[in-house]
Amino acid sequence: MPDMESNTGQSPTMDILIDDQFSILLEILNMNVTYDPRSVVSKDEKLCNKSNVNYFGSAFNSTFYCVNFILSYIGNGLVLYIIYKYEKLNTVTNIFLLNLVFSNILFGSSLPFWAKYHLSEWTFGNVLCKIVSSAYFIGFYSSxxxxxxxTFDRYLAVVHAVAAAKSRKRSYAFISSIVVWCISIIASTKEMVFKNAWESPFNGxxxxxxxxxxxxxxxxxxxxYYQQVLVFFLLPLLTVIFxxxxxxxxxxxxxxKEKFRAIKLIFVIIFTFFVCWTPYNIVILLRAIHSSSSDxxxxxxxxxxxxxxxxxxxxxLYCCISPVFYTxxxxxxxxxxxxxxVKKIPWLRRHISLSSQTTRSTSQKTPHSDYETK
Incomplete structure (x- = not known):
């Protein structure tokens, strides 16, 4: 039987080769190469270096999230204050509007967390990871x-004014709002289940x-991806257009009297909705196709x-300022x-003309009055 020690003995040449391999290994481990771990689908897939994308995303997203957060709270807070100060909360339109404001506030509340996350890493723990992720999508979808x-309620009030007068009750508004919140929560369940805070070897x-x-x-x-495109884009877009x-x-x-201004205003609403939402959903669809392919x-x-x-x-941004835009x-x-x-800044009274019929028009407006402009 051959001697075991003779088989484990190493020559000087072998020692040099091992040292060289060890040095190469250290160089590989010390390389500052980052990529998005979510791009890894299988062990055979090509790894993409996304350091430039991640750097752009951290700077762009954190800045834009802060801007959206500020605009959301200023705009939605203003609408909320006006509803509280001057409006009755028992009308169908105001119930829907109030829910829209709350959904945008819920969505906007998650943005500072994501802004901080994009700048460095997630430091808020696992529970907040799930809560913030869920709030983010629940607010987004419900908005x-x-x-x-x-939009559909406005269609009923204008096109089917007589029939809608009987059906557009507070119960209709409450039930519709509950259905919207339930759909949004169900659509966001994935975030609560799958999202976790963990230590990544690449991104902390x-x-x-x-x-x-x-x-x-x-x-x-x-x-x-497909839920976003079909349920939360195509369906709303077709509904809005119809x-x-x-x-x-x-x-x-x-x-x-001012029908053409009203039509122009309607065109602006549809055009803004289409321009703001279409590019994002096209990108979502392309990502879905790319993810499902072997490319x-x-x-x-x-x-x-x-x-x-x-x-x-x-x-x-459109989601955050939509209550201001619509109201x-x-x-x-x-x-x-x-x-x-005028109440907060009295010297503006000389520059702003107030309608003396505001109170009366509130209770006696026609179905078309939402589209009349001065």
């Missing part, structure tokens, strides 16, 4: 649905999907990431806002 619901403390097989998480990621097209036809058939083109993936950062924040379309809220300005 879209309440905007759609308000992160709040990302973990704890389940990658195949399972990839499947639900695709479900979220409702405002019907309202336009109805207005044209009346003798409304490992890093350049294409990087371009999608850049596009996502920009288009997503435009959509979020100040009508004469009534414009009058309330002018009264508030």
């Amino acid at each position: 879209i649905l309440f905007l759609t619901l308000m 403390l992160v709040c990302e999907e973990s704890g389940y097989p990658e195949v399972t998480m990839a499947f639900w990621r695709l479900v979220t 409702c405002y097209a019907s309202i336009t036809v109805r207005i044209l058939s009346t003798r409304m 490992d083109d890093c350049d294409y993936s990087e371009k999608l990431d850049y596009a996502l950062f920009v288009t997503r924040n435009i959509a979020y 100040f379309v009508g004469k009534k809220f414009q009058s309330h806002f002018k009264r508030l300005l």
Whole structure:
């Protein structure tokens, strides 16, 4: 039997080779290469270096999230104050509007956490990781649905005014609002289940999907992509187009004094909705297609990431300021806002004309009065 010690003995040449290999290993371990771990689907997939994308995202997202947060609280706070000060909370429109404001405040409350996260790492723990992620999507989804619901309610009030007068009761508003919140919570369940705070070897403390097989998480990621495009974009967009097209036809058939301004205003609402939401959802759809394919083109993936950062924040900005945009379309809220300005800043009285019929028009307005402009 050969001697075991003779087989384990190493020559000087072998020692040099081992030292060289050990040095190469140390150099690899010390390389400052970062990439997005979510881009890894299998052990055979090509790893993409996304350090430039991550750097851009950390700077762009953190800045835009702070801007959205400030605008959201100023705009939604103003609408909330005007409703409390000058409006009754028992009307269908104001119930929907109040829910829209709350959904945007819920969404906006999560933005400072994400701004801090993009600047460094997640330092808020696992419980807040789940809560903030869920609040973020619940607020986002419910905001879209309440905007759609308000559009449909406006369609009923204008196009089917007689029939809607019987059905548009507070119970209808409360039940519709509960349904919207339930749909939004169910659609956001994935965040509560999959999101966890954990230590990443590449990015430090992160709040990302973990704890389940990658195949399972990839499947639900695709479900979220298509859910976003179909349920929270195409359905609302088609509803908005149908409702405002019907309202336009109805207005044209009346003798409304300022019908063309009203139609112009409707066009602006649809155009703004389309411009703000379409690019983001196109990028979401492209990401879904790219994720489900075997294509490992890093350049294409990087371009999608850049596009996502920009288009997503435009959509979020619209989401944050939508109550202001929708409420100040009508004469009534414009009058309330002018009264508030004059009360807080008296010297503006000489520059702002207040309507003496604000109170009366509130209770006796026509179905078309929301579209009348001064």
